[in-house]
Amino acid sequence: MKTLKSLLITALLISSCMFYSCTTGTPKENETEKKEEKGNVVIENILSRKSVRNYTDQKITEEQFDIMLRAAMAAPSAQNRQPWCFIIVDDRALLETMGTSEILPYSKMTGKAAAAIIVCCDKEKAGTNGESGFWVQDCSAATQNLLLAAESLGLGAVWNGLFPVTERSDYVKEVLSLPDNIIPFALVPMGYPAGEEKPKDKYNPEIIHKNGW
Numbered sequence: 001m002k003t004l005k006s007l008l009i010t011a012l013l014i015s016s017c018m019f020y021s022c023t024t025g026t027p028k029e030n031e032t033e034k035k036e037e038k039g040n041v042v043i044e045n046i047l048s049r050k051s052v053r054n055y056t057d058q059k060i061t062e063e064q065f066d067i068m069l070r071a072a073m074a075a076p077s078a079q080n081r082q083p084w085c086f087i088i089v090d091d092r093a094l095l096e097t098m099g100t101s102e103i104l105p106y107s108k109m110t111g112k113a114a115a116a117i118i119v120c121c122d123k124e125k126a127g128t129n130g131e132s133g134f135w136v137q138d139c140s141a142a143t144q145n146l147l148l149a150a151e152s153l154g155l156g157a158v159w160n161g162l163f164p165v166t167e168r169s170d171y172v173k174e175v176l177s178l179p180d181n182i183i184p185f186a187l188v189p190m191g192y193p194a195g196e197e198k199p200k201d202k203y204n205p206e207i208i209h210k211n212g213w
Ligand SMILES: Cc1cc2nc3c(=O)[nH]c(=O)nc-3n(C[C@H](O)[C@H](O)[C@H](O)COP(=O)(O)O)c2cc1C
Pocket: 049, 050, 051, 052, 053, 106, 107, 158, 159, 160, 161, 199, 200
């Protein structure tokens, strides 16, 4: 009886070890697998992103805004100054005002968008990067993160350039009553896509060089 009991315990131990080794690899293997898996999802999302300029009436939720803005704020920035700030616009009258303005001739889709996010630079936060111009790269990185997050949520969005066309950024600053230290950098109208835009294939191996030109 005692032998049978110990045999049973041994069999149980062996089978649970086998199950464990089938479901989990070594920590290093798991880490690599996780990275590859994650990498694929991220790369897929980057390659799927496209400018979307036609939207349905469906609203964007607070949770979606939160996800997009967290992604935007995760961008790298020179000296980690994070000189950006963001303005959510979902007021129809404001969207239409910007969408019909002659000063923003390439932003007409804003009038029909569910919302827009204005990526801005806070000159006080930019510090010396305000003069050197590095803030432009910081805000560009944030804008791209925002666009990628929108794509991942099934939303459509498009980068509309404001800065360095001062007429455009000054106009948005006035419409939204922004303080002096805030420079509107990019206008990003967004919503659920009304059409079936496809990403453009821009890959060109001819422009890749190695160890020099
Ligand atoms: C700095 C910048 C400014 C842009 N400004 C506008 C704009 O004012 N209006 C617009 O419809 N698209 C604008 N775009 C979007 C480009 O037209 C678009 O990214 C380009 O045609 C490539 O298409 P894709 O985004 O679908 O890959 C801008 C993009 C960038 C990066």
